[in-house]
Amino acid sequence: MSLIVVLATHNAHKVAEFQKILGAELPGLEVLPYDGPEPVEDGVTFADNALIKARTAARHTGHIALADDSGISVDVLGGSPGIFSARWSGTRDDETNRRLLLAQIADMSSEHRRAHFHCAIALVVPDGTADAGLEHVAHGDWPGAIATEEHGENGFGYDPVFVPEGFEVTAAQLSPGQKNEISHRARAFRALVPVLARLDGGTAVLSE
Template sequence: MRHALVLATGNAHKLKEIRAILSSLPVDVLAPTDVLTRPPTVVEDGATFADNAAKKAVALARATMMLTVGDDSGLEVDALDGAPGVRSARYAHSRATDGENNAALLAALAPFADEPGELRARFRCVLALVDPLVSLEPHLVSGVCEGMILTSPRGAAGFGYDPIFLVDGHDKTMAELTDDEKNAVSHRGRAAAALRDTLERALAAREASARGIG
């Protein structure tokens, strides 16, 4: 029995990654627009990734009454005291492209270009799972991928800051990894792995309910 899971994001890249990461589970990962003509607009004004992921998941779960996952993620750079952080998608400005955000980050890091230790960074992802048939209280998990920022981009795959993020343990940026390689080491892949047991239990409970068991 397959189940629908709505991912609370308008980011097609995130949707593609989550679909691939969860492909071994009996779930069809849907975009909000697949189930709602006008999905709720959520202002991502939380102080943390967890705040924003939970806010998105709860809003969409209320609107759909479907199993929902909220995703919030971004880049934390040590030299910038954790910035861009929750503003990663709009670091340059509110409607910034990936290229503009990358350029803004490299400009901010220019004073540290000769100090590689200051270019340590990590991608962080928080996933919030909500099953509105049980509770609107989100179950939160997180994943982290450590690395460092390069002063010039490498690779043509990926999105966001992937071309300037060198993954620890690899002589490749995120944008140079294959999809499978990236999903195995990425912050989103690790967060999804941490969510897997809870998600499997939620799916089993829904299947039992549908069959009138328990």
């Protein structure tokens, strides 16, 4: 495959995770940096925000653009934090966000701690290129539950408090390889692989 993917995120953890997933799913993929503008993410769904970022990247670079938007949803909180996951505590500090979430459901029993990670990856093909105007959004869900306290040193975001379905450890206690096999991002990207394969030969831009 000769497709080039540019990761436009300031989240180093996310960059490393995507590079591993992309490399495993599309061998030979070339990954380049992106330093374009960051749009206002004022969508009301993960897909909305992913498309906003992908469209901005496509217009700025003139290349095929991929954008990811993801977060965690807790059933008893009506699906929150959801699209507000990264700023749930009013900050973008992962530890502060986790502590607030744990405090909000501290009195909940295990059957009321169900949650899932969700990822939407949007692909936008810019004007003036083959397949111009093509837009596609792939989704990935990772079901599980919220732990009663933090465990693990791997991962980032809410990983230390998320126990994936079928496991007795948090996502932060999984190895990077294990996580990249079953995570919401891995599932969303695998759903997008057939579309990228058809666009082989273009250039892709992945924004945060």
